[in-house]
Amino acid sequence: MRLLVVNVNTTASMTEAIAASARAVASADTEIIGLTPRFGADSCEGNFESYLAALGVLDAVASYQEPYDAVIQAGYGEHGREGLQEVLDVPVVDITEAAASTAMYLGHKYSVVTTLDRTVPLIEDRLKLAGLDARCASVRASGLGVLELESDPQRAVEAIVAQSREAVERDHAEVICLGCGGMAELEEAVSAATGVPIVDGVRAAVTVAESLVRLGLSTSKSRTYAPPRPKQITGWPLPTSGR
Amino acid sequence: MRLLVVNVNTTASMTEAIAASARAVASADTEIIGLTPRFGADSCEGNFESYLAALGVLDAVASYQEPYDAVIQAGYGEHGREGLQEVLDVPVVDITEAAASTAMYLGHKYSVVTTLDRTVPLIEDRLKLAGLDARCASVRASGLGVLELESDPQRAVEAIVAQSREAVERDHAEVICLGCGGMAELEEAVSAATGVPIVDGVRAAVTVAESLVRLGLSTSKSRTYAPPRPKQITGWPLPTSGR
Amino acid sequence: MRLLVVNVNTTASMTEAIAASARAVASADTEIIGLTPRFGADSCEGNFESYLAALGVLDAVASYQEPYDAVIQAGYGEHGREGLQEVLDVPVVDITEAAASTAMYLGHKYSVVTTLDRTVPLIEDRLKLAGLDARCASVRASGLGVLELESDPQRAVEAIVAQSREAVERDHAEVICLGCGGMAELEEAVSAATGVPIVDGVRAAVTVAESLVRLGLSTSKSRTYAPPRPKQITGWPLPTSGR
Amino acid sequence: MRLLVVNVNTTASMTEAIAASARAVASADTEIIGLTPRFGADSCEGNFESYLAALGVLDAVASYQEPYDAVIQAGYGEHGREGLQEVLDVPVVDITEAAASTAMYLGHKYSVVTTLDRTVPLIEDRLKLAGLDARCASVRASGLGVLELESDPQRAVEAIVAQSREAVERDHAEVICLGCGGMAELEEAVSAATGVPIVDGVRAAVTVAESLVRLGLSTSKSRTYAPPRPKQITGWPLPTSGR
Amino acid sequence: MRLLVVNVNTTASMTEAIAASARAVASADTEIIGLTPRFGADSCEGNFESYLAALGVLDAVASYQEPYDAVIQAGYGEHGREGLQEVLDVPVVDITEAAASTAMYLGHKYSVVTTLDRTVPLIEDRLKLAGLDARCASVRASGLGVLELESDPQRAVEAIVAQSREAVERDHAEVICLGCGGMAELEEAVSAATGVPIVDGVRAAVTVAESLVRLGLSTSKSRTYAPPRPKQITGWPLPTSGR
Amino acid sequence: MRLLVVNVNTTASMTEAIAASARAVASADTEIIGLTPRFGADSCEGNFESYLAALGVLDAVASYQEPYDAVIQAGYGEHGREGLQEVLDVPVVDITEAAASTAMYLGHKYSVVTTLDRTVPLIEDRLKLAGLDARCASVRASGLGVLELESDPQRAVEAIVAQSREAVERDHAEVICLGCGGMAELEEAVSAATGVPIVDGVRAAVTVAESLVRLGLSTSKSRTYAPPRPKQITGWPLPTSGR
Structure with a gap:
C-alpha cells in the first residue's frame, strides 16, 4: 500500500x-x-x-x-x-492522536513532551477534541523550537529527557509521547534515560x-465528514503549477 | 470605535x-x-x-x-x-462564543439551533474548546442550508421555530442561540413562538x-496568543490585489 | 439606563x-x-x-x-x-461570572486571585455551577481579608501581585481576574507587574x-427563574423602614 | 443522641x-x-x-x-x-446528599423524582456541587407542588410512580430517590410499582x-467550614422571641 | 444483625x-x-x-x-x-467507597493516604467508577507496604502523617481517608497531627x-446487579473443604 | 510473530x-x-x-x-x-479498547452494540476507565445472549442492525463497534444496513x-503495571494439569 x-x-x-x-x-x-x-x-x-x-x-x-x-x-x-x-x-x-492512543495501551497515564511552551495549549486542545485527554498526565515543553531539534540535537536530547523525567516523577506519566513530527530519533535516548516506553507519533x-x-476501514461519511456539498468556491483548488 | x-x-x-x-x-x-x-x-x-x-x-x-x-x-x-x-x-x-456566554446570563441552560445537521459537531467542538459547553442543553439542526435562510425565509422561520420548541420542551433549554451568522432577522419570530430569550451571535x-x-482589554500575549515568531513563510501574505 | x-x-x-x-x-x-x-x-x-x-x-x-x-x-x-x-x-x-466570561475572550486560561484562602472553594463552586470553570487555571488567595484591601492598599498590591505571578508562571494563566468586589484600583499595578490582562469583575x-x-435581553422566565409561585411567606418582605 | x-x-x-x-x-x-x-x-x-x-x-x-x-x-x-x-x-x-450517596451503594445509577419541574435544576446543581452527580441518571419532576403531596396523596403516588418507571425504563436508573422532604410515605407504593430500591432522603x-x-466525626474546620471570623454583623442573630 | x-x-x-x-x-x-x-x-x-x-x-x-x-x-x-x-x-x-462518601459529609475536599505508590491508580480508578472522585483532592502514597503497617507501626504513623499533612497543605484536603484496610489504629495519631477529621474505611x-x-435497603436487582443467568460454569464454586 | x-x-x-x-x-x-x-x-x-x-x-x-x-x-x-x-x-x-480507539479514527462519535442490556454498564465502565468514553455516543443492547449469536445468527443480525440504526439516527453515532467477541461475521450485514463503518474488536x-x-513497544513497568512484588500467594498458579 x-x-x-x-x-x-x-x-x-x-x-x-x-x-x-x-x-x-x-x-x-x-x-x-x-x-x-x-x-x-x-x-x-x-x-x-x-x-x-x-x-x-x-x-x-x-x-x-x-x-x-x-x-x-x-x-x-x-x-x-x-x-x-x-x-x-x-x-x-x-x-497527535496516533501517539496518544498508542500510549494508552502501554500505561495508566501518558505525557507529551513537545517543543515550545506556546504550543502546549494547541496540543491540549487537540487531545481534548479527540477525547484522548482523560489519561494525559501533562503536556510539557522543552523550550526548544522545532528547527532546533535538527540544528542542535544534543541539546534537544537533554531538554527532552529532562522534561520526560519530570513527567514521570511529578506527573506520574508511565509513557512519554514525543510531541513533534521530527523527534523520532530521540526515542532511544529518552527511553534509556527514563525507563518508560516512548511513543513517536509518526x-x-x-x-x-x-x-x-x-481492516478495510475508512472515514465514516454519514455526518461530520460527509463530502463537501457542491457549491461555488473561489480560489481553490490552487493551481497545481507555476505558483 | x-x-x-x-x-x-x-x-x-x-x-x-x-x-x-x-x-x-x-x-x-x-x-x-x-x-x-x-x-x-x-x-x-x-x-x-x-x-x-x-x-x-x-x-x-x-x-x-x-x-x-x-x-x-x-x-x-x-x-x-x-x-x-x-x-x-x-x-x-x-x-459562537459571544452567543453562548451571553445566553448563560439569561437561563440555566441554552441550546443552539443551526442550519445543517453536519455542522452540529463543529459547533459542539467549538463550544467544548471554548469551555462553554457545560450548560449547553443541545445543538439542533433545522436541516436548511446557510443560503436557504436568505432564499426561503418563511421556511427558515418554521424550521428554526420547530427546533427551538424541541430544545425548550425536550432538552430543557431556557435560551436559544441562533446558530448561524445570518439568522438575526429570525430573532423576533422565534422569540414570539417559544417565549424564551433568543440570542443572535453577531x-x-x-x-x-x-x-x-x-474596558481597555485585549488578547493576552503571554503564551498561547503571543505574536508568531519571526520565520520564513511562503505564500503569505497573499498579494493584496490582482488575484 | x-x-x-x-x-x-x-x-x-x-x-x-x-x-x-x-x-x-x-x-x-x-x-x-x-x-x-x-x-x-x-x-x-x-x-x-x-x-x-x-x-x-x-x-x-x-x-x-x-x-x-x-x-x-x-x-x-x-x-x-x-x-x-x-x-x-x-x-x-x-x-464572578462577568469577570470569568470576559477573561475567556482574552486568553486560553484565566486565574482568579482573591482574598482569604477560605473563600477559594466558594469561588470554585460558583464557577463550577456557572459552567465557567473549564478554562480556570486556578483560584489563588492573597491571604488578606476583604477590609484589609482598603486599610492597607500597599500590602494588598504586593500580595495580589505575588499570587498573580504564580498564577501566570505555575498555573499558566494568561489572564487574571481580581477576585473581590473592591479590587478595581489594583488593576493597573497588577497589570504592570504581570504583563497580562487584568479583569475587574465590577x-x-x-x-x-x-x-x-x-440587546433587549433579560432572564428567561420559562423554568428555573420563573417568578415565585403565589404562596404564603412569613417574614418577608422586611419592613422598608424603622428596622 | x-x-x-x-x-x-x-x-x-x-x-x-x-x-x-x-x-x-x-x-x-x-x-x-x-x-x-x-x-x-x-x-x-x-x-x-x-x-x-x-x-x-x-x-x-x-x-x-x-x-x-x-x-x-x-x-x-x-x-x-x-x-x-x-x-x-x-x-x-x-x-439531597444523604439520599444520593445511599442510592449509590444500591445500584449503578440512580434517579431523583421530585415535585415541580422548576426545582429540577436546583437539585441538579446541588448534586453537581456535592460531586454526587456522576451516577445520577436523571432528575424527573412529577408536576405536583410540595403541598399537593399532603393534600392529594393518591394523585401524588400515581405521578411519582409514573416518573419512577420512566426513570427505570428510559434513563436506566436502578434506584429511585424520593426528591422531597415529605415523600417518605410513598416509599412502599413506588417500590412495589417499580421493583427497585427507593431511598427517602430524611x-x-x-x-x-x-x-x-x-464514629466521632464532624465537619472539618480547617478551611471551607472554619468558624466565621469575628466581625460586625448587623441584623443577626434575629431576636429569639416576639417576632 | x-x-x-x-x-x-x-x-x-x-x-x-x-x-x-x-x-x-x-x-x-x-x-x-x-x-x-x-x-x-x-x-x-x-x-x-x-x-x-x-x-x-x-x-x-x-x-x-x-x-x-x-x-x-x-x-x-x-x-x-x-x-x-x-x-x-x-x-x-x-x-473505599464508604470512606469517600463519609468524608464528603465532612469537608469540601478529601484525600486518601495509602500504602505503596503503585496502588494509587487502583484507588483512583475505583473512585472514578464509583463516581466519588469529583471532590477527591489527591491519593497519596506513604511508600510502605501493607504488611509494614503491622510490622513497623511507628514508621507507618510517621509516613502517613507526613503525607496527610501534604494533602492538607498542598492539595487542600479537609478530610483524610486512611487508604488501607488495616490502618484504623492510626486514626488518632493522624488526626492529632493534622487537625482534620480522619476516616477509616472499615x-x-x-x-x-x-x-x-x-433502612431495609439492598442492592437493586433490576439491571447491572441482577443475579447471574443460569448457565454452565466450570470450576466454581470451589470445593468448600480439602483444598 | x-x-x-x-x-x-x-x-x-x-x-x-x-x-x-x-x-x-x-x-x-x-x-x-x-x-x-x-x-x-x-x-x-x-x-x-x-x-x-x-x-x-x-x-x-x-x-x-x-x-x-x-x-x-x-x-x-x-x-x-x-x-x-x-x-x-x-x-x-x-x-473493548481496541475497537473504541479504532472507531475514533473513523468518525466524530461511535456507538457500541452489544448483547444483553445487563452488560451495558460493564462496557460503559471499561470505556470510562480507559478514558475512551468522551466520544462514545451510546452503548446499546440487542437483547440477545452471547450464545444466541451462534445459535440464531439471522435473529442476531436483525437485532444488531436495528440497534445500530438507532445508534446512527438517534445517538448520532458515525461508527459502530460490535460489542462482543463473537460478532465479527455480522460486520458485513450491519455495514450494508447502516452505511457506516463497523469495527470488530478482535x-x-x-x-x-x-x-x-x-514498534517494539510494551507495557510500561514503571508504576501501575510493575511486576507483582515477591510475596506469599496461596492457591496460585493453579496446577497446569489434571484439573
Missing part, C-alpha cells in the same frame, strides 16, 4: 527525516511518500502557522496525482485533520494507517 | 445583512465595517470550507488598510479565531467587542 | 468605591446606583456571611423604589444570584449589564 | 410528618427533634424561597436552646447546608447522622 | 485487626464476623493480587454457612465488589452496612 | 470463531493461537462471570508454554486486562497488537 506522510511545514529536510522514520516501521509492502506543503511556515509553532498548514496539507494532498491508501498528517497538535477527512475517501491519521501513525487499510 | 465584522463566506449579500444587523445594536459612535473574504466558499457548511474561511478571514483582515479597534468573526462554529488572536493586537470575538458579539474596547 | 450595583456587605465605603469603579467604565447615559444591604456582615468571607448577603441583596433591591434596568451583584463567589433572577424581570449580572459586569439591556 | 431535623418551609404539619418518618428509622436511643423555621415560605419551590430557607434553618437551629448531636437539613435541593457547617460544630447532613439522613456521631 | 467483614488478603492477623476495628464502632446488637480468603496473596498491592482477591472474597462469602445481613469488602481500591453485588441479596459495602463501612440494613 | 487470542468464556467453538476472525486480518507471518480458559462460564454476561474470566484468562496464558509476542483479551467489557499487564512483559490488548485488536510489537 501507499501512505502519504504530509509534513505540516515547508522544511523539506524535515519531511525527509519524517519519511525516513516512517519507513523504519512500515511493512515491507508499504510505500511511504513524504509530501511538503507548497506554502506555509518553515516550522509550525502556533495557531496562525497551523491554520496555514491546514490548507498547505490539503493542497499538498490534492496536488498529488498518484493513487494512495491513507494519509498521515505529520504535525503535532495542528489544525486541519477534519478537513482532510471530509475531502478524502481514504483514512486520515493525525500523529511511527505510531504508520502502523495505525496500515491497520485501518488492512 | 471601528469594528470589523468579517463574514466567513464569500456571499457579499450575507456580509451586508450581517453588518446591518450589527449596526442595529452598535453604539452611536461605533462604525461597523463588513468584510467579505476574497476566497473561500459561498457558504460554510463543513470543516473543509471552514478551514478555507480561517485563512479567508485572516486575509480579509490583513488586507484592510484602515485602523480598527476589534474584529468579530461572524461565522458560527468555524475554525480560525485563535489565528486572528495571535496576529492581531486588538480583541477578537467569535460569534449582535451579542458587537456588544462584547465594544465592552472589551471600552 | 440605570444600573443597580449592590454591595454584598454592609460597609458603605466599599459600596462607594465599587460604584465609583463602575462609573469609570459606564456609558455616558448610564446611571450607577450603589446599594448597601441593611443587614449582614461588614465583609463576606464565608458561607454564613454569604447566605446573609443573599437575602441582604434581595432586600436592598426590593427596597429600592425607583425604576432600573439591570442589577449587578457586586460580590465575588457569593450566593444569591439565582434568587434575584427569579424575583426580578431585569437582567442580573454576578461579578467593571466587566457594568459592560455586560449594559450589553444585555441594549 | 439527639438529632435536629429541620424543615425548610414553615408548614408545621410537614415538619411533623418528617419527624415521624425520621423516628421510624432512628435508633432506640436517638431523639428526633423536628424544627420549623420562624420565617420563610410554606413550601420551597425555587431559589428565592430556598435562600429564605437557608436563613430560616440557620435561625431555627440558632434558636434551639438544648444540646444536640447533629443537624439534618430536611429539604431537597435547597441552599444553606454550607452555612450550617460553618457555624456549627456538630455534623450537618443534607437529605430516613437516609438519620442513619448518616447517627453514623457520623457514632 | 450479623455483618461479614471480608479481608482481601490471606493474612489472618490482619483479618483479626480489621474485625476488631469494626467491632469498636458496631452497634451493641451487631455481630462482626471476620473472614479470610482461602487463597490469594498475603497482601494486595496491585491488580493481579486484587483480581485474585475478587474471587477469594467471593469464595469466602460463598463458603460461609450461617445467615448474615450484609457484607463488607475490607480492601482499599480492590476489584470485586460488583461480583458480590450480583450473587448476593444482602447489601455489599466496599470500604469503620465507616460498618455504619453504612448497618444503616442499609436498618 | 505469535499472538495469543484468549477467549473469556469456556465455549471452545467461540474460541475457534474468534481465532478464525483474527486470522482473517492477521499478517502473513503472524500466528494466531486461540486459548480457552480451563474454568469459568460458558458465556460472560455479568460481573461475577467476568471476574471468573479475569482469572481464567490469567490462568490460560500462564499455562501456555510456548513463546508469544502479545496477548489479546477477547471479551467485550470484561475485567482482567490490568492483571495481565502486570504479570506479562509483552503487550496486552483488550478488544480484528482491530490484532492490528493493534501487531503494531505494538512492530
Whole structure:
C-alpha cells in the first residue's frame, strides 16, 4: 500500500527525516511518500502557522496525482485533520492522536513532551477534541523550537529527557509521547534515560494507517465528514503549477 | 470605535445583512465595517470550507488598510479565531462564543439551533474548546442550508421555530442561540413562538467587542496568543490585489 | 439606563468605591446606583456571611423604589444570584461570572486571585455551577481579608501581585481576574507587574449589564427563574423602614 | 443522641410528618427533634424561597436552646447546608446528599423524582456541587407542588410512580430517590410499582447522622467550614422571641 | 444483625485487626464476623493480587454457612465488589467507597493516604467508577507496604502523617481517608497531627452496612446487579473443604 | 510473530470463531493461537462471570508454554486486562479498547452494540476507565445472549442492525463497534444496513497488537503495571494439569 506522510511545514529536510522514520516501521509492502506543503511556515509553532498548514496539507494532498491508501498528517497538535477527512475517501491519521492512543495501551497515564511552551495549549486542545485527554498526565515543553531539534540535537536530547523525567516523577506519566513530527530519533535516548516506553507519533501513525487499510476501514461519511456539498468556491483548488 | 465584522463566506449579500444587523445594536459612535473574504466558499457548511474561511478571514483582515479597534468573526462554529488572536493586537470575538456566554446570563441552560445537521459537531467542538459547553442543553439542526435562510425565509422561520420548541420542551433549554451568522432577522419570530430569550451571535458579539474596547482589554500575549515568531513563510501574505 | 450595583456587605465605603469603579467604565447615559444591604456582615468571607448577603441583596433591591434596568451583584463567589433572577424581570449580572466570561475572550486560561484562602472553594463552586470553570487555571488567595484591601492598599498590591505571578508562571494563566468586589484600583499595578490582562469583575459586569439591556435581553422566565409561585411567606418582605 | 431535623418551609404539619418518618428509622436511643423555621415560605419551590430557607434553618437551629448531636437539613435541593457547617460544630447532613450517596451503594445509577419541574435544576446543581452527580441518571419532576403531596396523596403516588418507571425504563436508573422532604410515605407504593430500591432522603439522613456521631466525626474546620471570623454583623442573630 | 467483614488478603492477623476495628464502632446488637480468603496473596498491592482477591472474597462469602445481613469488602481500591453485588441479596459495602462518601459529609475536599505508590491508580480508578472522585483532592502514597503497617507501626504513623499533612497543605484536603484496610489504629495519631477529621474505611463501612440494613435497603436487582443467568460454569464454586 | 487470542468464556467453538476472525486480518507471518480458559462460564454476561474470566484468562496464558509476542483479551467489557499487564512483559490488548480507539479514527462519535442490556454498564465502565468514553455516543443492547449469536445468527443480525440504526439516527453515532467477541461475521450485514463503518474488536485488536510489537513497544513497568512484588500467594498458579 501507499501512505502519504504530509509534513505540516515547508522544511523539506524535515519531511525527509519524517519519511525516513516512517519507513523504519512500515511493512515491507508499504510505500511511504513524504509530501511538503507548497506554502506555509518553515516550522509550525502556533495557531496562525497551523491554520496555514491546514490548507498547505490539503493542497499538498490534492496536488498529488498518484493513487494512495491513507494519509498521515505529520504535525503535532495542528489544525486541519477534519478537513482532510471530509475531502478524502481514504483514512486520515493525525500523529497527535496516533501517539496518544498508542500510549494508552502501554500505561495508566501518558505525557507529551513537545517543543515550545506556546504550543502546549494547541496540543491540549487537540487531545481534548479527540477525547484522548482523560489519561494525559501533562503536556510539557522543552523550550526548544522545532528547527532546533535538527540544528542542535544534543541539546534537544537533554531538554527532552529532562522534561520526560519530570513527567514521570511529578506527573506520574508511565509513557512519554514525543510531541513533534521530527523527534523520532530521540526515542532511544529518552527511553534509556527514563525507563518508560516512548511513543513517536509518526511511527505510531504508520502502523495505525496500515491497520485501518488492512481492516478495510475508512472515514465514516454519514455526518461530520460527509463530502463537501457542491457549491461555488473561489480560489481553490490552487493551481497545481507555476505558483 | 471601528469594528470589523468579517463574514466567513464569500456571499457579499450575507456580509451586508450581517453588518446591518450589527449596526442595529452598535453604539452611536461605533462604525461597523463588513468584510467579505476574497476566497473561500459561498457558504460554510463543513470543516473543509471552514478551514478555507480561517485563512479567508485572516486575509480579509490583513488586507484592510484602515485602523480598527476589534474584529468579530461572524461565522458560527468555524475554525480560525485563535489565528486572528495571535496576529492581531486588538480583541477578537467569535460569534459562537459571544452567543453562548451571553445566553448563560439569561437561563440555566441554552441550546443552539443551526442550519445543517453536519455542522452540529463543529459547533459542539467549538463550544467544548471554548469551555462553554457545560450548560449547553443541545445543538439542533433545522436541516436548511446557510443560503436557504436568505432564499426561503418563511421556511427558515418554521424550521428554526420547530427546533427551538424541541430544545425548550425536550432538552430543557431556557435560551436559544441562533446558530448561524445570518439568522438575526429570525430573532423576533422565534422569540414570539417559544417565549424564551433568543440570542443572535453577531449582535451579542458587537456588544462584547465594544465592552472589551471600552474596558481597555485585549488578547493576552503571554503564551498561547503571543505574536508568531519571526520565520520564513511562503505564500503569505497573499498579494493584496490582482488575484 | 440605570444600573443597580449592590454591595454584598454592609460597609458603605466599599459600596462607594465599587460604584465609583463602575462609573469609570459606564456609558455616558448610564446611571450607577450603589446599594448597601441593611443587614449582614461588614465583609463576606464565608458561607454564613454569604447566605446573609443573599437575602441582604434581595432586600436592598426590593427596597429600592425607583425604576432600573439591570442589577449587578457586586460580590465575588457569593450566593444569591439565582434568587434575584427569579424575583426580578431585569437582567442580573454576578461579578464572578462577568469577570470569568470576559477573561475567556482574552486568553486560553484565566486565574482568579482573591482574598482569604477560605473563600477559594466558594469561588470554585460558583464557577463550577456557572459552567465557567473549564478554562480556570486556578483560584489563588492573597491571604488578606476583604477590609484589609482598603486599610492597607500597599500590602494588598504586593500580595495580589505575588499570587498573580504564580498564577501566570505555575498555573499558566494568561489572564487574571481580581477576585473581590473592591479590587478595581489594583488593576493597573497588577497589570504592570504581570504583563497580562487584568479583569475587574465590577467593571466587566457594568459592560455586560449594559450589553444585555441594549440587546433587549433579560432572564428567561420559562423554568428555573420563573417568578415565585403565589404562596404564603412569613417574614418577608422586611419592613422598608424603622428596622 | 439527639438529632435536629429541620424543615425548610414553615408548614408545621410537614415538619411533623418528617419527624415521624425520621423516628421510624432512628435508633432506640436517638431523639428526633423536628424544627420549623420562624420565617420563610410554606413550601420551597425555587431559589428565592430556598435562600429564605437557608436563613430560616440557620435561625431555627440558632434558636434551639438544648444540646444536640447533629443537624439534618430536611429539604431537597435547597441552599444553606454550607452555612450550617460553618457555624456549627456538630455534623450537618443534607437529605439531597444523604439520599444520593445511599442510592449509590444500591445500584449503578440512580434517579431523583421530585415535585415541580422548576426545582429540577436546583437539585441538579446541588448534586453537581456535592460531586454526587456522576451516577445520577436523571432528575424527573412529577408536576405536583410540595403541598399537593399532603393534600392529594393518591394523585401524588400515581405521578411519582409514573416518573419512577420512566426513570427505570428510559434513563436506566436502578434506584429511585424520593426528591422531597415529605415523600417518605410513598416509599412502599413506588417500590412495589417499580421493583427497585427507593431511598427517602430524611430516613437516609438519620442513619448518616447517627453514623457520623457514632464514629466521632464532624465537619472539618480547617478551611471551607472554619468558624466565621469575628466581625460586625448587623441584623443577626434575629431576636429569639416576639417576632 | 450479623455483618461479614471480608479481608482481601490471606493474612489472618490482619483479618483479626480489621474485625476488631469494626467491632469498636458496631452497634451493641451487631455481630462482626471476620473472614479470610482461602487463597490469594498475603497482601494486595496491585491488580493481579486484587483480581485474585475478587474471587477469594467471593469464595469466602460463598463458603460461609450461617445467615448474615450484609457484607463488607475490607480492601482499599480492590476489584470485586460488583461480583458480590450480583450473587448476593444482602447489601455489599466496599470500604473505599464508604470512606469517600463519609468524608464528603465532612469537608469540601478529601484525600486518601495509602500504602505503596503503585496502588494509587487502583484507588483512583475505583473512585472514578464509583463516581466519588469529583471532590477527591489527591491519593497519596506513604511508600510502605501493607504488611509494614503491622510490622513497623511507628514508621507507618510517621509516613502517613507526613503525607496527610501534604494533602492538607498542598492539595487542600479537609478530610483524610486512611487508604488501607488495616490502618484504623492510626486514626488518632493522624488526626492529632493534622487537625482534620480522619476516616477509616472499615469503620465507616460498618455504619453504612448497618444503616442499609436498618433502612431495609439492598442492592437493586433490576439491571447491572441482577443475579447471574443460569448457565454452565466450570470450576466454581470451589470445593468448600480439602483444598 | 505469535499472538495469543484468549477467549473469556469456556465455549471452545467461540474460541475457534474468534481465532478464525483474527486470522482473517492477521499478517502473513503472524500466528494466531486461540486459548480457552480451563474454568469459568460458558458465556460472560455479568460481573461475577467476568471476574471468573479475569482469572481464567490469567490462568490460560500462564499455562501456555510456548513463546508469544502479545496477548489479546477477547471479551467485550470484561475485567482482567490490568492483571495481565502486570504479570506479562509483552503487550496486552483488550478488544473493548481496541475497537473504541479504532472507531475514533473513523468518525466524530461511535456507538457500541452489544448483547444483553445487563452488560451495558460493564462496557460503559471499561470505556470510562480507559478514558475512551468522551466520544462514545451510546452503548446499546440487542437483547440477545452471547450464545444466541451462534445459535440464531439471522435473529442476531436483525437485532444488531436495528440497534445500530438507532445508534446512527438517534445517538448520532458515525461508527459502530460490535460489542462482543463473537460478532465479527455480522460486520458485513450491519455495514450494508447502516452505511457506516463497523469495527470488530478482535480484528482491530490484532492490528493493534501487531503494531505494538512492530514498534517494539510494551507495557510500561514503571508504576501501575510493575511486576507483582515477591510475596506469599496461596492457591496460585493453579496446577497446569489434571484439573
